[in-house]
Amino acid sequence: MATQPDQTQTQPLDREALLQQARERAGLTDFGDLWFLEPMDHFIEASNREGRLTPAGREGTVEVVVKGLVSRLRMVEDIKKHPEILDEQVDVAGIILGLPRTGSTIFQRLLASAPGMTGLRWYEAQNFAPFPGEERGNPVERRAYAQSMIDGWLQLSPELASIHPLEPDAPDEEILVLGQMFVSTMIEGMNYVPSFSRWLNSYDQSKGHEDLKTILKYLQWQDPSRKGRKWILKSPSNLPYTEVAAKAFPNALLIMTHRDPLQTVPSYVSMQAALYKLSATLSDEEVGAFWFPRLVEWMRMFEAARERIGEERFIDIDYREVGKEPMAQAERVLSRMGIPMNAQLEEVLAEFLAGNKREQRPMHDYSLERFGLDEEAIKREFSTYRERYIL
Numbered sequence: 246m247a248t249q250p251d252q253t254q255t256q257p258l259d260r261e262a263l264l265q266q267a268r269e270r271a272g273l274t275d276f277g278d279l280w281f282l283e284p285m286d287h288f289i290e291a292s293n294r295e296g297r298l299t300p301a302g303r304e305g306t307v308e309v310v311v312k313g314l315v316s317r318l319r320m321v322e323d324i325k326k327h328p329e330i331l332d333e334q335v336d337v338a339g340i341i342l343g344l345p346r347t348g349s350t351i352f353q354r355l356l357a358s359a360p361g362m363t364g365l366r367w368y369e370a371q372n373f374a375p376f377p378g379e380e381r382g383n384p385v386e387r388r389a390y391a392q393s394m395i396d397g398w399l400q401l402s403p404e405l406a407s408i409h410p411l412e413p414d415a416p417d418e419e420i421l422v423l424g425q426m427f428v429s430t431m432i433e434g435m436n437y438v439p440s441f442s443r444w445l446n447s448y449d450q451s452k453g454h455e456d457l458k459t460i461l462k463y464l465q466w467q468d469p470s471r472k473g474r475k476w477i478l479k480s481p482s483n484l485p486y487t488e489v490a491a492k493a494f495p496n497a498l499l500i501m502t503h504r505d506p507l508q509t510v511p512s513y514v515s516m517q518a519a520l521y522k523l524s525a526t527l528s529d530e531e532v533g534a535f536w537f538p539r540l541v542e543w544m545r546m547f548e549a550a551r552e553r554i555g556e557e558r559f560i561d562i563d564y565r566e567v568g569k570e571p572m573a574q575a576e577r578v579l580s581r582m583g584i585p586m587n588a589q590l591e592e593v594l595a596e597f598l599a600g601n602k603r604e605q606r607p608m609h610d611y612s613l614e615r616f617g618l619d620e621e622a623i624k625r626e627f628s629t630y631r632e633r634y635i636l
Contacts, residue, residue, distance in 0.1 A: 255294040255303040260286060263307065267314030276314065277321040280452045284445070285310075291441035296371055298436075301401070301437035302524030306436060312372055313425025318373035320463055333462035337494040338362075338475035338582040342483035342547075343502035346512040348564045350410065350417075352502060353479040355567065355575050358593055359414040363474040364381040364416025365464070373422055373460050375467060382468055388413045402519045420480040422460055424492065428453035430482040434517065437525050439535055446546075448484060454493035475582060485543040497522055498581050499554070503634045504564035506627040507620060510540055514616045533616030541626045548629070561634065571598055 260282070270275050290299065298306060324330050341349045341357065368384065368391035376386045391413035398411070424431025430449040433442045465471045467594035478497070483490045491499060518532045551559065560581055567574045575594055576586045584590070613620055624631065 251311065252594070255298050255300050258289045258303070258306065258310075260289055263289075263310050264314065266307070267311045267318060270311065270563065271315045271318040273318040273322050275321050276317055278452070278456075280319075281426045281428075284448065287444050288303040288427045288432055288436075288438065288441050291438035291444075292436055295440060296436050296438055297525045297527065299524065299526060305524055306448040309425070309435070310577070316372055316374040316425065320460070323374065323463070324459075330463055330466045331459070333465045334471075335404070335458065335461045335465055336475045337461070337478055337497045339477045339498045339500050339578065340483055340490050340494060341477065341479035341500045341502060342487060342490070343481070344484060344504070344506065344509045344513070344544065345481040346516070347502040348567050349479050349481070349502045352500075352562065352567055352571075352574070353477055354416050355571060355594060355598065356477045356578060358596075359575070359579060359584060360475055360593060362477055362579075363471050364477050364479075365419055365461075367416050367421075367462055368413040370419070370421035372418050373464060382470075384467075398523060402522045405521055416477070416479075418480040418482070419457060419478050420482040422455060423450075423453050423480075426453045426456060430485070435520060435524065435537070437521055437527055437535070443540065445540075446485070450489045451493065454489055458493065475584070481543075485546040487547055488554065491550075491554055496561075498560060498578070499558045500560050500561045500562060500578055502564060502567075505635045506631065508621050509565055510537060510623050510627075511613050511616060511618055513540065516616065518616070529615050530617040533618050537566040537616075537618055537622070537626075544627065563634070 264276075292306065296302075296306075301422075319377060328377065341353050343349055353364060355580070356362055368388045371391050371529065372387045373383070375384060378392075379386060395411045395413070420429045420431045420434070423429035424435070428448070430442075430445075432438060432445070461476060478490070478494075487499070514533050514536045517536050518527075518529050520530060521527050560578060562574055562578070572591065572594055578592070613623075
């Protein structure tokens with residue numbers, strides 16, 4: 246949908262001002278490889294033209310950009326001081342993908358809770374480099390930063406509490422790190438930038454995943470207890486850009502979570518409406534008008550990619566089966582990744598499930614009508630997917 250420039254928009258974002266703010270905060274100047282400047286420029290241009298940022302939204306966007314750049318500066322400096330970081334052996338054993346709202350968050354956290362597994366924690370995704378003076382393995386200030394972010398989000402958009410469980414130490418999406426390099430769907434998930442989304446579809450994102458490999462090594466070095474563990478990654482961004490992740494981590498099992506788009510589409514659009522409230526002024530209908538065709542596009546891109554990659558890399562997990570037999574579904578995946586089920590593993594998974602029941606969070610209320618969505622249109626656009634995986 247075409248968007249007219251908002252005449253009330255706040256002061257435009259400026260690349261050099263953002264870079265300089267990061268340099269001053271970090272007290273450092275070396276960003277390493279500057280490949281990220283190209284996608285950064287495209288993001289800034291799209292945000293200034295169509296983002297409709299509120300003053301608070303601009304402030305939040307600046308903070309996301311600057312803290313990502315600061316983490317990059319600090320990581321480059323730490324690698325100079327500790328070149329052994331690059332010697333870390335990171336084993337990404339599984340990558341969860343699928344349409345958003347398919348139970349992938351709880352399933353990732355279930356798998357990551359298993360002995361011998363680990364995942365990217367939410368506070369790490371916000372600041373992947375330690376703060377100055379931080380004791381190794383004791384990131385108190387980064388956890389506090391993450392909790393203050395969560396508190397601020399929930400104050401502005403309380404419905405997020407019912408949509409996505411936000412916890413500083415819980416495993417979350419690598420999309421949050423990749424987005425700080427201006428690749429991945431985090432950009433369109435947090436900011437209304439349709440033209441950037443179109444540009445990203447044809448951009449080679451592989452350098453972002455090369456940096457992600459280094460960041461995982463860096464995180465493993467920060468926490469020696471992770472050495473030898475298998476990583477489980479997860480992000481809806483892996484759906485439209487499956488081949489990027491599959492090529493970056495060629496030994497990873499690709500785990501596709503499934504749920505009927507009649508539920509996932511309105512659920513995700515409502516999540517996006519809640520997230521956009523943090524930064525921009527859009528109506529619910531405008532959010533629906535952008536995200537419904539975008540989700541259809543994601544699925545088309547994925548279906549073509551899965552055919553090229555080959556079925557042997559994939560395992561399919563049904564949302565309904567996870568609800569009925571979560572342990573059995575976890576065992577299916579863990580066994581494919583070389584972690585056999587035993588009494589200890591069963592006990593750990595059962596303990597995790599007991600503390601993470603859906604009814605322990607507020608109910609998520611959403612409807613098709615609120616976002617201008619049509620049930621028949623969803624059935625039509627996702628007919629091939631629904632016939633193969635749902636019906």
